[in-house]
Amino acid sequence: MTVVGFAGMTHLGLVSAAGVASKGFRTVGYDANTQLVAELKAGQLPVFEPGLDDLVRDKGERLSFTSAVGDLGPCDVVYVAPDIPTDADGRSDVAVIHALIERIVPALNPSAVLVVLSQVEPGFTRALQAPALRQRYYQVETLVFGRAVERTTQPERYIVGCADPRAPLSPHLATVLRAFDCPVLPMRYESAELAKIAINFCLVSSVSVANTLAEVCEAIGADWSEIVPALKLDRRIGAYSYLKPGLGIAGGNLERDLATVERIAEAKGTDARVVQAWKANSRHRRDWAARTIKQVVLDAHPDATLAIWGLAYKENTHSIKNSPSLATIDQLPDIPLRLHDPMVEAGVVGRVKAQGFARELDALDGANALMILTPWPQYAKIAPGDIAARLKGKVVLDPYAVLDADAAAAAGLAYYTLGRSAQAL
Template sequence: MKASVSAQGRPVVGFAGMTHLGIVSAASVADKGFRTVCYSSDAELTGRLTKGQLPVIEPGLDDLVSGNAERLVFSSDLGSLAACDLVYIATDVPTDDTGRSDLGPIKALIENVVGALKPDALLVILCQVPPGFTRAIDSVAPGQLYYQVETLVFGRAVARAMHPERTIIGCADPSVPLDARFNALLAAFGCPLLPMRYESAELAKIAINCCLVSSISVANTLSELCEAIGADWSEIVPALKLDARIGKQAYLAPGLGIAGGNLERDLATVIQLSERHGTNSDVVRAWLTNSRHRRDWAAAEIRRVLLSRKLGATVAVWGLAYKENTHSTKNSPSLATLSRLPDTRFVVHDPVVPASAAAHPHATGVDDPLQALAGADALMILTPWPQYRVISPTDIANALGGRIVLDPYGVLDRREARVAGLDYYSLGLPHEPIAGSN
């Protein structure tokens, strides 16, 4: 196949779907010097994007988009993709509360995009899809169809898009060299390329997330044991990371279960596939059970240490997003905690998520985190935003009505918290009562 390229000798790259995935990925491609066409059927959205008004919160993304404005074209005209040598399908795939994907929108988008492409253009599926999805697309010749594994992480998406550890590419036949245009684009990122069968690439993404969840489950299971027997999980983690079989980058921080939707989707996919093919997925079900158990830690602890003892207590909450540096609340442990305490009065703060997202009858929002503490009997830090790490425990103690602080992610220095007189609770640590408390 003859490879058509732009006048500058580089392929013109298109992205269909201007959600978090599409915007971050398109901006990173533009930053590598490629003319990039960004399509969405939403004319209002593309108009705002043209003005630099981004619908997502992501550190570094505003600068990345504005710095590449001359190479980024935002359009609601499907015909704009006809100028592209390859087009990514890059819309986020929605999931329900059980992690099941709704593939209807992506199938409709593919159908529309294929009809607008020039005959020799490539189509690359960048969305998270179950194994078998890409090969089932029959509207594109196999030699012009690829699947690329996306490994973005909310809050660190720009860094991961710009500097990937490797690129995993699903192909109809991995023994056939990649199309020169696609290879030229991927080579610009300077990382190893791993071509493989469509199904292998689709499952590779799931395998990565399963390994991540297994580490989270180990951390959550053993950190809870630490709380019961007097051990300190933070003392154990360095020993694990120095083991070459585990590694210094291992994700071993305990948390309030898995959240955000992406990990849950992959676990649901494994369970569905195992049921269909008669394989065993008991360990995956155990991970989900463990996640739900740890998700409820904050609600159970605040009941035990405060609400069971004081009727009408007020609790301050810092953080509603499912993690720091994102506006997403998908499967947020913070919102799950509030929902389990429907009769409690909360005063909440989040840097980007409004209090209305809590949908709680007794939750009110404030603009300053210390303001939330006035008159509150306890503080729960349920999203580890960087803004909260710079607030000293002494300032918290001076503003908080009570002494109780639940800090599952270890945002505060626990020794400083105790010196400040706070009754401090965190994951993986035995509780040490403050002097004079019961």
């Protein structure tokens, strides 16, 4: 049986290792951080993902964790899978992955297959210096925060970058990929590295279309939610198109890919001005909540208190990377805030006038308005009537349409959301 190793036990490596172990492979998770490994062995996971605790726990002895690099020696396939940090400009710090490869390669069997799973810029894998290993690949990861377990156990396809895409894949790597019963698309290294960026570009394009036209709807009295079904029935667009408006691009991964293509375009003389337009549109829509709350509450009542539900950049994650909620808060200095998020502590806001609450409704007491800035599913279960009963004011900003608009109006709330004007509600 093929033995699989993963180097780097943060979000990407841990979820991916658990997914491979779920297919029956003996899997070794390596990280040099001894404290992290001790916590993993004790069942304390460093990341939150729905279903991940069960996925790791159910694997038993098939999934082991170690801080001893020599334990990767028996592995036939070793994935290099640390999360790659990015700076404020979206630039990746690939020194992390270089250092990890240098650490693990001497411990590997020369016949082992090295697979770069972390996202890297085009050209990285071919330029990689790992002479002790005869075979190396780049595999595109398409995990989504909040849906990572689903994405790793039920992949849509595998995209594999190869030195020669015409040659058969390594038998051990092919065995691992076949276990997931999905299409495998071999291609040259650079194509695979760019394919990941292409996927995210299509997503950014869809988000930008939705946000641009949703704002038009708000201005003319149309309703974007009525238009979306018509688009999804068009075969050129498709039923799975991401057409829900939101508060811009967030999380760091999409921003990284935009920055990567901008750098490539500048270096190679290609035209990537569309990226600048997408980024400008994202910033504009990110600021919707701050603009709207100023117009409908703060301009008339500058001493108002605001309740905010949601601090994470999206639901089902604890990540606050480029969070629209935190960006909104930054635009509201000196405003007293009453905060709730099921995974993120209120202390991340760093405000004296910001108070966190364990229960959603408790955050509403004394607040002049509510802003729902992360669409956590639990917020949708709260009746608008209960919100109206606890909220001092009547204004609710719900950009992601977590609440039922008709129920909110029936409860007497002044309800604002993306994609439709308040007058159309």
